[in-house]
Amino acid sequence: MRMPPRAPRARIALMRAEQLLRAGQYAEALPIFTTLAREAEERGLYEPAADGFLQAARCLLELGRPREAADETLHAMSLLALAGRPDRIRSVAQRAAALLGERGYPELAARLVQEAETPPEAPAGPPRLTERQYLRAAALAARLPDRCPSCGAPVIPSELKWVSPGVGQCAYCGSIIKPTLPRTAH
Numbered sequence: 001m002r003m004p005p006r007a008p009r010a011r012i013a014l015m016r017a018e019q020l021l022r023a024g025q026y027a028e029a030l031p032i033f034t035t036l037a038r039e040a041e042e043r044g045l046y047e048p049a050a051d052g053f054l055q056a057a058r059c060l061l062e063l064g065r066p067r068e069a070a071d072e073t074l075h076a077m078s079l080l081a082l083a084g085r086p087d088r089i090r091s092v093a094q095r096a097a098a099l100l101g102e103r104g105y106p107e108l109a110a111r112l113v114q115e116a117e118t119p120p121e122a123p124a125g126p127p128r129l130t131e132r133q134y135l136r137a138a139a140l141a142a143r144l145p146d147r148c149p150s151c152g153a154p155v156i157p158s159e160l161k162w163v164s165p166g167v168g169q170c171a172y173c174g175s176i177i178k179p180t181l182p183r184t185a186h
């Protein structure tokens with residue numbers, strides 16, 4: 001087979017694993033897909049990693065290891081969310097669920113579909129302030145300008161979103177509002 005010159009090692013390994021998969025040599029393809037997927041995940045390449053775990057799941061199913069196949073599919077689904085591709089999650093789950101259903105594992109199939117329908121957890125909000133930070137913020141709030149420097153909206157400390165102690169975010173335009181520097185007595 002003709003290969004592009006200096007094809008990256010991972011690309012060659014992937015082509016080999018896909019050949020093995022097509023040839024029905026699942027036990028040989030599985031470790032290659034798993035290794036490539038883990039390497040991609042470690043490098044933050046979440047969508048290629050998800051595709052690798054899905055191929056591994058396919059091999060596991062063919063090898064009669066449906067539970068592991070479902071686990072790898074769930075992992076791939078969470079990687080797709082990380083990759084900013086939540087739009088792929090449902091179709092991935094439905095395809096895997098159809099295969100699991102055909103092979104006689106309806107409860108595993110149901111688990112995947114249910115997981116795909118569960119909305120992802122809300123992203124973590126800003127870190128909560130400690131009490132000490134809160135008190136410091138309250139003290140500094142007195143030094144905030146009366147009006148937002150960007151949009152002119154009145155600055156009401158209780159309505160501000162605090163991004164760090166003493167530094168608020170305008171409730172109207174989102175601009176960062178910093179305290180005015182304290183006057184030094186001379």
Ligand SMILES: [Zn+2]
Nearest residue numbers: 148151170173
């Ligand atoms: Zn503003």
